[in-house]
Amino acid sequence: MSLLLLSALVSTLSFASPSATQDFPSRCASLASKLHFSSTRNLTTTFISANTTLLFPSADPTCTRPSQLVSIDLCRVALTVATSPRSSLRMETWLPLTWTGRFLSTGNGGLGGCIQYEDIEYAASLGFATAGTNNGHDGMTGESFLNNPDVIEDFAYRALHTGVVLGKKIARVFYGRGYTKSYYLGCSTGGRQGFKSVQDFPGDFDGVVAGAPAFAFNNLTSWSCHFLPLTGPVGAPTFVPVEMWPVIHQDVLAQCDEMDGLEDGILEFPHLCEYDPAGLVCREGQNASCLTPLQADTVRKIYSPLYGTDGSLVYPRLQPGAEATEALSAYFLGQPFGAVDWWKYAIFNNASWDPASLKPSDYDISSRLNLFNIETWNGDLSAFKNRGGKVLHYHGLVDGIISSENSPRYYEHVSKTMGMRSSQLDDFYRYFQVSGMAHCGGGPGASVIGNSKRNSASLDPKENVLIAMVQWVEKGIAPETITGIAYKNGTAALGVGYKKKHCRWPTRNVYGGIGDPKDENAWECVS
Numbered sequence: 001m002s003l004l005l006l007s008a009l010v011s012t013l014s015f016a017s018p019s020a021t022q023d024f025p026s027r028c029a030s031l032a033s034k035l036h037f038s039s040t041r042n043l044t045t046t047f048i049s050a051n052t053t054l055l056f057p058s059a060d061p062t063c064t065r066p067s068q069l070v071s072i073d074l075c076r077v078a079l080t081v082a083t084s085p086r087s088s089l090r091m092e093t094w095l096p097l098t099w100t101g102r103f104l105s106t107g108n109g110g111l112g113g114c115i116q117y118e119d120i121e122y123a124a125s126l127g128f129a130t131a132g133t134n135n136g137h138d139g140m141t142g143e144s145f146l147n148n149p150d151v152i153e154d155f156a157y158r159a160l161h162t163g164v165v166l167g168k169k170i171a172r173v174f175y176g177r178g179y180t181k182s183y184y185l186g187c188s189t190g191g192r193q194g195f196k197s198v199q200d201f202p203g204d205f206d207g208v209v210a211g212a213p214a215f216a217f218n219n220l221t222s223w224s225c226h227f228l229p230l231t232g233p234v235g236a237p238t239f240v241p242v243e244m245w246p247v248i249h250q251d252v253l254a255q256c257d258e259m260d261g262l263e264d265g266i267l268e269f270p271h272l273c274e275y276d277p278a279g280l281v282c283r284e285g286q287n288a289s290c291l292t293p294l295q296a297d298t299v300r301k302i303y304s305p306l307y308g309t310d311g312s313l314v315y316p317r318l319q320p321g322a323e324a325t326e327a328l329s330a331y332f333l334g335q336p337f338g339a340v341d342w343w344k345y346a347i348f349n350n351a352s353w354d355p356a357s358l359k360p361s362d363y364d365i366s367s368r369l370n371l372f373n374i375e376t377w378n379g380d381l382s383a384f385k386n387r388g389g390k391v392l393h394y395h396g397l398v399d400g401i402i403s404s405e406n407s408p409r410y411y412e413h414v415s416k417t418m419g420m421r422s423s424q425l426d427d428f429y430r431y432f433q434v435s436g437m438a439h440c441g442g443g444p445g446a447s448v449i450g451n452s453k454r455n456s457a458s459l460d461p462k463e464n465v466l467i468a469m470v471q472w473v474e475k476g477i478a479p480e481t482i483t484g485i486a487y488k489n490g491t492a493a494l495g496v497g498y499k500k501k502h503c504r505w506p507t508r509n510v511y512g513g514i515g516d517p518k519d520e521n522a523w524e525c526v527s
Contacts, residue, residue: 107190131167396437
């Protein structure tokens with residue numbers, strides 16, 4: 001983020017005056033001697049100058065973060081914190097030279113053992129004192145959960161909350177004053193972590209931006225891991241050949257694309273699509289580009305909700321349209337999904353457990369255990385609401401990892417639990433559907449919404465969910481829509497192709513048939 005853009009952001013939103021000093025590097029170097037926390041070790045403070053590329057030679061390779069470009073001058077604080085005699089977390093707090101007075105915590109992804117340096121840098125470049133942790137273990141596997149519930153507790157909630165508490169203290173010591181407002185930014189597992197804070201630690205944040213939340217976590221892992229026993233391995237009679245999924249996708253579009261008023265390859269409301277693959281079943285004499293009856297049944301089950309042994313809902317279906325994004329590589333290749341580690345090491349404590357053996361009675365076991373209330377399904381957000389907190393919840397409608405049909409289910413759960421209509425929830429909780437967005441970013445639509453640096457094109461609050469949250473918290477201007485940006489040919493260097501205003505629940509986007517469909521004003525949010 002350029003200093004010019006940062007200056008514009010400061011001016012536009014009337015941020016607090018930045019903290020500046022002529023001896024910033026020396027103040028950073030001396031910070032370590034001023035931080036006195038119990039149960040910490042390996043505490044270092046390092047001045048990082050703008051345009052430095054940090055290298056992480058000791059990072060777990062599964063984190064896929066060997067380096068990070070730092071665009072601004074900042075003080076990097078790193079430390080390890082013991083959370084029990086047999087568990088600990090690693091965390092970092094980045095303190096920008098130009099501080100707006102705001103604090104922000106980032107989240108994690110997947111099984112969450114990686115500090116998301118790219119998100120820390122994004123927020124720090126916008127003037128937030130920013131913290132992030134490794135969520136209590138290193139790497140993206142769940143191996144460290146084995147026979148160690150303390151590590152599971154860190155993953156469920158404790159690492160994030162601990163990092164927030166210490167991160168705020170570090171910022172206070174360094175800048176000599178407390179933060180003005182506290183924010184959160186996360187997606188996927190990070191989305192669940194954001195809602196965990198809203199539900200259980202309502203004083204941690206004033207504003208939470210939570211994308212594609214992995215809440216209903218136990219049931220989500222049941223759903224995400226049921227695809228292997230459903231499809232079977234490659235070559236099984238129930239397995240759908242990889243080359244058939246593009247054909248299925250086109251069949252989905254043929255049946256449902258025009259439901260929003262425009263045939264453009266993007267479903268604005270896939271919840272209305274009741275896809276039937278019957279037309280792809282092989283006719284007599286046909287043996288290519290078609291499905292056997294068993295394969296068609298597999299496809300029907302993929303687009304059907306998952307139920308438990310007693311017939312109750314475990315998790316919603318995969319939404320039609322997602323077959324063209326991450327779902328293919330994640331769920332349709334006849335291979336175990338990464339969440340099987342939750343079953344192996346947290347639920348069954350058995351490294352030899354066979355993912356293909358997952359069955360409905362196992363869903364019951366996981367749900368009943370609900371380790372450290374990781375389900376994150378509390379519908380009463382009164383404590384967060386009453387202290388003035390705001391939450392902006394978004395979900396891509398072609399998310400191929402976490403079904404977007406689970407997000408409105410949670411929203412309605414909150415509405416029912418709190419006895420509040422959408423018009424009342426709007427005061428503190430707004431949920432936006434982002435058509436054409438895959439898992440936390442990417443996809444065929446206008447999915448650039450500022451939820452990460454690589455997915456940011458603008459600091460306009462209408463086009464950037466983080467800045468929209470700042471404006472909502474500090475100026476009381478709530479986002480009516482989220483404007484997403486689509487680049488030409490999906491390439492930022494080629495410029496903006498078009499923009500689209502994404503609607504908040506319970507409305508959906510419809511093209512009225514008048515005007516250029518690439519004009520954001522040609523669409524309307526309707527009930």
